[in-house]
Amino acid sequence: AQSVTQLDSHVSVSEGTPVLLRCNYSSSYSPSLFWYVQHPNKGLQLLLKYTSAATLVKGINGFEAEFKKSETSFHLTKPSAHMSDAAEYFCVVGSPGGYNKLIFGAGTRLAVHP
């Protein structure tokens, strides 16, 4: 069985400071992992994905995530937060190499303060 746990329901940072959104996964095989962002009243957008290639994955808008098998983690980071980063972020686990039955984490709401 697969599952994903986002360790923080809310994260608040100041503009220009680093962002860390934490995600742990559980899978009986090597999973595909994703981060999606959902801005208010907008659709979901893929930030980045890990599909068993490089463990450090770079995404859009300066975000990146590192797959750490030993820690079963896939934390999302950004060196410097921007006001436009305020949104809901979802860590997602899928079957190896595919998109069947994506399992979404509970989400982390990121607030960015001036």
Added chain:
Amino acid sequence: SAVISQKPSRDICQRGTSLTIQCQVDSQVTMMFWYRQQPGQSLTLIATANQGSEATYESGFVIDKFPISRPNLTFSTLTVSNMSPEDSSIYLCSVVVTASTEAFFGQGTRLTVV
């Protein structure tokens, strides 16, 4: 990429009635899915829409309540039947485009049952 047209974008319905949501994609897709996002919650997979055959439902979802059709590769419908206020959610269509490694999501249908 894929452009997904999901209709209606929102609706307010009386309890006991049914609503059919349409999902149209501008590209050939390999897989189509329907998700539900209850207020303040994460996304939960309802079912995989299979072309020309019965959808594959996840635990907790049944065909009588959520009948799904997929007559061709680029179109699917989800019906929410005999609605109750507990069905008030955002319903999202998701697709995996042929030869792509990304799952795309529609803007969603915001359903309120009164």
